[in-house]
Amino acid sequence: MRFDRGSLALYANDASNFRQVPIGVVIPKTLDDVVAAHRVCSSFQAPVLSRGGGTSLSGETVNYAVVLDHSKYLTGIGEVDVAAKTVLCENGVINEDLNRETGKHGLVFGPDPSSHSRCTIGGNVGNNSCGIHSVQAQLYGPGPRTSDNVEALEVVTYDGERFWVGVGEEQHLGEIIAAGGRKGEIYAKLRDLRDRYADRIRNGFPSVTEVPRRVSGYNLDELLPEKGFNVARALVGTEGTCVTVLRAELKLTPAMLHRTTVVVGYDELPHAADETGEIVEKWRPIGLEVLDRQLIDDQQELAINTGDLDQLPHRDGQAWLLVQFGADTPGDSERQARKFVDWLIHRKRYGQDRVLISRSVEEGGSSEHLWTIRESGLGATAFTRGRDHWPGWEDSAVPPSRTGDYVRALRGLMDSHGLNGAMYGHLAQGCIHSRIDFDLRTREGVLAYRRFMEDAADLVTSYGGSLSGEHGDGQQRAELLDKQYGAELVQAMREFKLIWDPGARMNPGKVVDAYRLDENLKLGPGYNPPRPETAFAYQKDGGDFAHATLRCVGVGKCRVPHAEQTMCPSFQVTREEKHTTRGRARLxxxxxxxxVITDGWQSREVADALDLCLACKGCTNDCPVNVDMPTYKAEFRHHHYRSWRRWRSRHAYAFGFIDQAARLAVRVPELVNAVTQTPGLARLAKLAAGIDRKRPLPEFAPMTLQEWFTRRGGTKNPHGRPVVLFPDTFNNHLHTDVGVACVEAIEAAGWRVIMPEGHLCCGRPLYDYGFLTAAERYLRRVLDGLREYVREDIPVVGMEPSCLAVFKDELPKMLPHDDDARRLVKNAYHFAEFFTAFDVPPPRVTGRALLWGHCHHRATGGLDPEQHLLERAGLEVEKLTGGCCGLAGSWGFESGKYDISLGCGEQALLPAVRNADEDTLIVANGFSCKTQIADAGTGRTALHTGQVLAGRGGPKPAPPLRRRIARTVLPVTAAALAGAAGLRALRR
Known part of the structure; x- marks a missing residue:
């Protein structure tokens, strides 16, 4: 039970336009906890709001209430009944996790929204979700909506009564009522309600065949005698306003996991919409979605899914249909797809240039990548064309036969209101998504927003459609339900709610008796946050840090609990909202x-949430709106510690200025290593530097890379084409053998290596601890050292991915108007990127390799060049993706972080290394990645790409030990090094 300010702030927002600060937050560990929480709230008459992934777009998952977050612990999945095609699960189970489990038996839960990787079944039930494959559920299973796929629900009422409700209970209705109790009382009132409104319900509720995506309002038609008095299905889509669902028995659909997608290009979206009915009827695909030109242009502007966008046929078209075929046996889906294509070409007379066939992974293809274009829609359309785009009318649905005309009319309505937004979505079932550039910051803008919403509601109802096609009503559209159903049926819905919740304390103000669509706005005419001076430029946000904090649109992709992507490593271990990119951005x-948070940059709540941010940069690549949490973290810490009253922790000085400590240590590396590798002394050194006692300390190299390079006489190719190899702190002072190998690998191709002299450091660790004033000085020193080279367009190659990433990422944000900085950005290359960009031939290497990319490498170039280079060299490469090694520079060294650090590594990297064959090379360029592999007891040593190309590592130079000891003060310890670095920082 959490009533702290940080928790209230975290749960005040979802993915909608609305913001409501809750009373408190409860994270139940068991279903009994949920029941107990309801009873406590009931005793105090406190409102209750149940929440899963918090990705709702209509405001139904924010309220002035006690929020119950079911997503962390309530994730149990029961046995799959293959014969009955059903499964029982708890409400916090993630949609995709459920389908992974049922998929083992050739079955899936049909409704799978684009947020399927993180939305919960409880959320599906609450919103009556549909999803990309709801057409599959309609054609081959029970139906398109979650309500069609529910067999029974275990529920708890506001006052804590717990019981099961089912479907087809008409014939047992008398027995249930006679049994009495709270359930009997409710069923009796529901029967009376049904009987009083039966004729009006029959006339006012279109069937699922007429409007497959009718999810607005309550499903009162499920109570009709001819339907069977389906109480469970009547409760689906009530958005937590009647009961809280504890468990659900769900109906399953044949999985059809062998899939082939046909992409068809059109000159206009309405033309594509006109043809969907015939395609669905004749060819029975399992998925049929549309993309419009604006969505494609938006993703190109943001440079996301670029490789997938290049595959689209009819590149000058205005719309594309993604038509997916599925089968349970290999080859069948592709045969269906090819027959469909033949039909398009010969019957419809479409040219081959308008059609693309792409198979799924199971059949040696990658059609799933094409679907990421569609699933990226919500985030990709949020901040483009210099405008902010918002939900509101993002979910309307009409009879599929009328979709083409509706799309034309809707586009005309938007034009008449001066509004713009991409269109995409579920054409097979008449549902259109659009994120629109409403002005939600001015009084006139909000009034215009209301006028459009009212006109759009009139438009969709004139087509016999639904205000919502899967996102629900919440607060966004509930006020307009009279237009769809009329006052009498809305009154019936009000009575339905009060039967379950007489005091109207369950998620009040949503669906019925709702808040207005223009109140509780997150922005609104009064929005005017402070605009503090910042160290970074925030160019994508017009230099406005406030807009940067607004960038998160709440889709929750950072809540994916598995290592399918880099972000958010700490959430993958803790499953806590405050350890997501979304949670931190909202704080x-x-x-x-x-x-809620009243102490600004001095906020302890924000500091705590950022403490477990690994600054992995995963969000800068994986987040659909490019929330840049490492930059925000550095900015916050910069301001947080500017007050004289705040001191950074010991490790901040020890690691932030590791380059300075390393400069001292390499004068007597043997002595320092003796201290750091001797148990008793090492423990004191860790204590002094704030290092976790479980973490081994790295050893310093016996000679720096720069010294080795000088002692051997400089470059071996004096007449070759020049290239600068940047001597980062890690490979200069700790992993010199990596640096030697990189020099030799480049020289083997005939290039002349330039090794900058003197002390140069990119300052990578400084950002993690907010030393931004010092970081800027470090960058200017680097520019001074590299200026003559970058002005001649000589490439600068980085061996350590995190250091090279500073040049690609932090440098232009810190010095946006420095021409030499821009030149360095242009000429900076990761090690393998240099080989591929300049077509440098690698030496021949044979064998197999497991390739792991440093998080900063993935975010600033990706691993494709690395894989390409190693394959050119002759290796068979398996590229391992997802998660983070968990060390993340110095983060995993910090006291108290060791267990979480290893937990992050166990998501993907460490198990893969342990399972790799002994003769498989482990390739990891990052210092932290290699260190984590060594520290975690995998028994393997990771190699840098340069070491692989140079024959598994270069020579380790021997130092002139006596001369070093003679010229250096002997009693130097690791604690003194950390202290010296700290004192230097303080003086600065």
Missing amino acids: LFEMLQGE
């Missing part, structure tokens, strides 16, 4: 708002 937003 920073609230910090500027100043209502």
Whole structure:
């Protein structure tokens, strides 16, 4: 039970336009906890809101209530009944996790929204979700909506009564009522309600065949005698306003996991919409979605899914249909797809240039990548064309036969209101998504937003459609339900709610008796947060840090609990909202708002949430709106510690200025290593530097890379084409053998290696601890050292991915108007990127390799060049993706972080290394990645790409030990090094 300011701030927002600060937050560990929480709230008459992934777009998952977050612990999945095609699960189970389990038996839960990788079954039930494959569920299973796929629900009422409700209970209705109790009382009132409104319900509720995506309002038609008095299905889509669902028995659909996608290009979207009915009827695909030109242009502007966008046929078209065929046996889906293509070409007379066939992974293809274009829609359309785009009318649905005309009319309505937004979505079932550039910051803008919403509601109802096609009503569209159903049926819905919740304390103000669509706005005419001076430029946000904190749109991709992507490593271990990119961004937003979090840059709540941010940069690549949490973290810490009253922790000085400590250590590396590798002394050194006692300390190299390079006489190719090899702190002072190998690998191709002299450091660790004033000095020193080279367009190659990433990422944010900085950005290359960009031939290497990419490498170039280079060299490469090694520079060294650090590594990297064959090379360029592999007891040593190309590592130079000892003060310990670095920082 959490009533702290940080928790209130975290749960004040979802993915909608609305913001409501809750009373408190409860994270139940068991279903009994959920029941107990309801009873406590009931005794105090406190409102209750149940929440899963918090990705709702209509405001139904924020409220002035006690929020119950079911997603962390309530994730149990029961046995799959293959014969009955059903499964029982708890409400916090993630949609995709459920389908992974049922998929083992050739069955899936049909509704799978684009947020399927993180949304919960409880959320599916609450919203009556549909999803990309709801057409599969309609054609081959029970039906398109979650309500069609529910067999029974275990529920708890506001006052804590717990019981099961089912479907087809009409014939047992008398027995249930006679049994009495709370359930009998409710069923009796539901029967009376049904009987009073039966004729009106029959006339006012279109069938699922007429409007497959009718999810607005309550499903009162499920109570009709001819339907069977399906109480469970009537409760689906009530958005937590009647009961809280504990468990669900779900109906399953044949999985059809062998899939082939046909992409068809059209000159206009309405033309594509006109043909969907015939395609569905004749060819029975399992998925049929549309993309419009604006969505494609938006993704190209943001440079996301670029490789997938290049595959689209009819490149000058205005719309594309993604038509997916599925089968349970290999080859069948592709045969269906090819027959469909033949039909398009010969019957419809489409040219081959308008059609693309792409197979699924199971059949040696990658059609799933094409679907990422569609699933990226919501985030990709949020901040483009210099405008902010918002939900509101993102979910309307009409009879599929009328979709083409509706799309034309909707586009005309948007034009008449001066609004713009991409269109995409579920054409097979008449549902259109659009994120629109509403002005939600001015009084006139909000009034215009209301006028459009009212006109759009009139438009969709004139087509016999539904205000919502899967996102629900919440607060966004509930006020307009009279237009769809009329006042009498809305009154019936009100009575339905009060039967379950007489005091109207379950998620009040949503669906019925709702808040207005223009109140509780996150922005609104009064939005005017402070605009503090910042160290970074925030060019994508117009230099506005407040807009940067607003960038998160709440889709929750950072909540994916498995290592399918890099972000968010700490969430993958803790499953806590505050350890997501979304949670941290929302806390920073609230910090500027100043209502819940009132102490600004000094906020302890924000500091705590950022403490477990690994600054892995995963969000800069994986987040659909490119929330840049490492930059926000550095900015916050910069301001947080500027007050004289705040001191950074010991490890901040020890690691932030590791380059300075390394400069001292390499004068007597043997002595320092003796201290750091001797148990008793090592423990004291760790204590002094704030290092976790479980973490082994790295050893310093006996000679720096720069010294080795000088002692051997410089470059071996004096007449070759020049290239600068940047001597980063890690490979200069700790892993010199890596640096030697990189020099030799480049020289083997005939290039002349330039090794900058003197002390140069990119300052990578400084950002993690907010030493941004010092970081800027480090960057200017680097520019001084490299200026003559970058002005001649000589490539600068980085061996350590995190250091090279500073040049690609932090440098232009810190010095946006420095021409030499821009030149360095242009000429900076990761090691393998240099080989591929300049077509440098690698030496021949044979064998197999497991390739792991440093997180900063993935975010600033990706691993494709690395894989390409190693394959050119002759290796068979398996590229391992997802998660983070968990060390993340110095983060995993910090006291108290060791267990979480290893937990991050166990998500993907460490198990893969342990399972790799002994003769498989482990390739990892990052210092932290290699260190984690060594520290975690895998028994393997990771190699840098340069070491692989140079024959598994270069020579380790021997130092002139006596001369070093003679010229250096002997009693130097690791604690003194850390202290010296700290004192230097303080003086600065």
